[in-house]
Amino acid sequence: MLVGPPGSGKSTVAELIAAKLGKAHRDTDADVENTAGKPISDIFVDSGEPAFRAMERAAIVAALTADDVVLSLGGGAILDADTRADLAGHNVVFLDVSVGEAAKRVGLGVARPLLLGNVRTQLKNLMDARRPLYAEVAKHTVSTDGRAPEEIAAEILEHLG
Numbered sequence: 001m002l003v004g005p006p007g008s009g010k011s012t013v014a015e016l017i018a019a020k021l022g023k024a025h026r027d028t029d030a031d032v033e034n035t036a037g038k039p040i041s042d043i044f045v046d047s048g049e050p051a052f053r054a055m056e057r058a059a060i061v062a063a064l065t066a067d068d069v070v071l072s073l074g075g076g077a078i079l080d081a082d083t084r085a086d087l088a089g090h091n092v093v094f095l096d097v098s099v100g101e102a103a104k105r106v107g108l109g110v111a112r113p114l115l116l117g118n119v120r121t122q123l124k125n126l127m128d129a130r131r132p133l134y135a136e137v138a139k140h141t142v143s144t145d146g147r148a149p150e151e152i153a154a155e156i157l158e159h160l161g
């Protein structure tokens with residue numbers, strides 16, 4: 001199970017790990033979009049962040065009951081105390097990334113509504129606030145700066161044994 005800020009590579013790396021393990025990859029952002037029938041950016045505009053967080057929480061509860069999946073969580077999933085409690089006992093890996101590298105990876109698109117405006121500033125604020133929460137739920141932290149997704153996936157697989 002992968003957590004980390006936007007642009008840390010959760011979705012990309014989880015897909016690689018799932019392929020190596022022959023398991024399914026599940027991503028709570030994708031689950032929310034499928035349930036809502038629209039992109040996350042539209043959910044934020046149409047219904048607001050609290051409504052998105054409620055949908056995200058429901059997607060996580062559902063995903064945690066599934067067997068044999070490699071799960072990537074939305075960047076803000078760990079803001080929810082119930083989710084943090086639910087993650088205890090799971091094999092959670094925190095994908096860490098610097099502000100500069102994450103900003104390069106996510107670009108300037110509208111797909112990540114919380115980063116609109118000054119992407120670097122938003123990322124910095126968000127990471128400063130959340131780093132303790134990512135670290136709290138994770139059993140293992142992997143630095144991703146300057147490393148290819150394949151290398152990161154291999155390190156995690158090695159750690160999993």
Ligand SMILES: Nc1ncnc2c1ncn2[C@@H]1O[C@H](COP(=O)(O)OP(=O)(O)OP(=O)(O)O)[C@@H](O)[C@H]1O
Nearest residue numbers: 005006007008009010011012075105144147148149
């Ligand atoms: N280690 C890496 N090095 C370079 N680019 C990467 C790396 N990991 C992911 N990327 C690229 O960065 C972008 C963001 O990756 P990804 O969507 O996997 O991040 P995420 O953590 O799932 O973000 P979000 O929280 O917004 O869902 C993608 O274009 C992806 O190809």
Ligand SMILES: O=C(O)C1=C[C@@H](O)[C@@H](O)[C@H](O)C1
Nearest residue numbers: 006029074075076112113114
């Ligand atoms: O960091 C966040 O709060 C978010 C990250 C994305 O994965 C999406 O879940 C959404 O854009 C919110």
Ligand SMILES: [Mg+2]
Nearest residue numbers: 010011029072
């Ligand atoms: Mg993702």
